[in-house]
Amino acid sequence: MSSEIKFFHQNIYSKLFGLLIIFSWLILNYFVLFVTRIDPYQEMAQKIFYFHVPSAWVAGIAYLVVMISGINYLRTKNNYWDYVGYASAEIGTIFCALVLITGPIWATPIWGTSWSWEPRLTTVLIMFLIYLGYFSVRNFGKSLTTIKSISATIGVLAFLNVPIIYFSVKFWAEEVQLHPQPEMMEQPVDIYYTFLFSLIVFFMIYMYLLNYRIHILKIKSKLENILEDY
Amino acid sequence: MEILQYKYFSFFFMAYFVVLISIIIWFLFLILQEKKYLKKYNDKSN
Numbered sequence: 259m260s261s262e263i264k265f266f267h268q269n270i271y272s273k274l275f276g277l278l279i280i281f282s283w284l285i286l287n288y289f290v291l292f293v294t295r296i297d298p299y300q301e302m303a304q305k306i307f308y309f310h311v312p313s314a315w316v317a318g319i320a321y322l323v324v325m326i327s328g329i330n331y332l333r334t335k336n337n338y339w340d341y342v343g344y345a346s347a348e349i350g351t352i353f354c355a356l357v358l359i360t361g362p363i364w365a366t367p368i369w370g371t372s373w374s375w376e377p378r379l380t381t382v383l384i385m386f387l388i389y390l391g392y393f394s395v396r397n398f399g400k401s402l403t404t405i406k407s408i409s410a411t412i413g414v415l416a417f418l419n420v421p422i423i424y425f426s427v428k429f430w431a432e433e434v435q436l437h438p439q440p441e442m443m444e445q446p447v448d449i450y451y452t453f454l455f456s457l458i459v460f461f462m463i464y465m466y467l468l469n470y471r472i473h474i475l476k477i478k479s480k481l482e483n484i485l486e487d488y
Numbered sequence: 489m490e491i492l493q494y495k496y497f498s499f500f501f502m503a504y505f506v507v508l509i510s511i512i513i514w515f516l517f518l519i520l521q522e523k524k525y526l527k528k529y530n531d532k533s534n
Contacts, residue, residue: 262530266522291491303496306503313507352514360503367496463511467518474522481529488532 263480266473275466282459289452303367308452310360312460313353314382318420320350320464321385325417328410337479340406343413344396345471349464351389357382369436377426378437385423388416 266272290308297304327343330336361379362372373379392412396405422429427439442450491497 262533263526265526296494301495301497302491302500305500309503309507349514352510356507356510359506363499363503363506367499467511467514470515470518470522474518474525477522477525477529481525481532484529484532 263477266470272466272469275462279459279462279466282455282462286452286456286459289455294448294452295446300368303364306360306364308456310357310364311453312456313356313360315457316460316464317350317353317357317385318424319461320346320353320468321389321413321417321420323468324350324413328413331410332407332414335403337406340410341472341475341479342468343410345468345475347389347392347409347413348471349467351386351393353460353464354382354386354389358386374436376434376436377430378423378435381419381423381426385416385419388412388419392416 267276286308290305294305294308296302323346324343327339327346331339331343361382365374366372392409395412396409398405427435427437442453445453
């Protein structure tokens with residue numbers, strides 16, 4: 259007889275972490291709306307930056323975790339790394355989608371167009387499409403171990419695009435660049451610290467969703483093992 | 489509210505809610521998934 263598994267939120271630390279995130283999110287809203295200065299040209303559109311950029315950072319971190327777990331899975335064949343990689347790829351893709359949605363919302367009033375095929379935007383879109391391919395592979399075929407190995411390999415290779423996204427503003431000629439390139443260290447204190455705080459809050463959301471998803475994938479795997487024994 | 493008077497508030501509002509609602513929807517999806525698998529698991533293992 260197997261032992262009973264508890265709900266994720268029955269763990270006091272998960273509950274406290276969730277409450278901490280809600281509290282931090284409310285503080286972040288206060289800082290974004292009432293503490294940071296209003297840009298004289300972009301006005302409220304500039305404040306999208308506090309949600310757009312952290313989403314991009316979290317997507318990058320999530321894909322880094324996919325790569326590390328992919329390498330560890332290929333090395334050890336331990337299912338734990340497969341859960342971490344899969345869960346992180348899902349969250350990374352959600353945040354990548356948020357980048358691709360909030361970016362055009364900002365660009366519509368500022369650029370006068372919602373999309374431009376400039377390097378940063380195009381490389382982020384490519385990243386998003388690569389990970390849609392990753393999920394197609396995971397839902398394809400019968401041999402589970404092979405699928406896990408193939409998706410781990412894709413996760414490792416796909417990460418090569420992340421530095422390209424980051425350095426895309428330097429790789430390509432200035433004439434084709436449209437994406438803003440603010441130097442965060444040179445920003446006023448209110449903008450700089452609110453931005454740092456938004457990075458921390460988004461990272462906490464990522465950690466929380468990652469742990470929750472890993473917990474579910476473990477239950478799913480144990481359930482599949484039980485069903486196989488029947 | 490002073491912030492409502494600034495230009496492009498609707499764009500900020502839209503972007504903010506896209507982020508917030510997406511995270512909430514994903515969270516609700518996880519709750520439902522957990523409930524589904526845990527119920528099945530506890531039924532089968534007992």
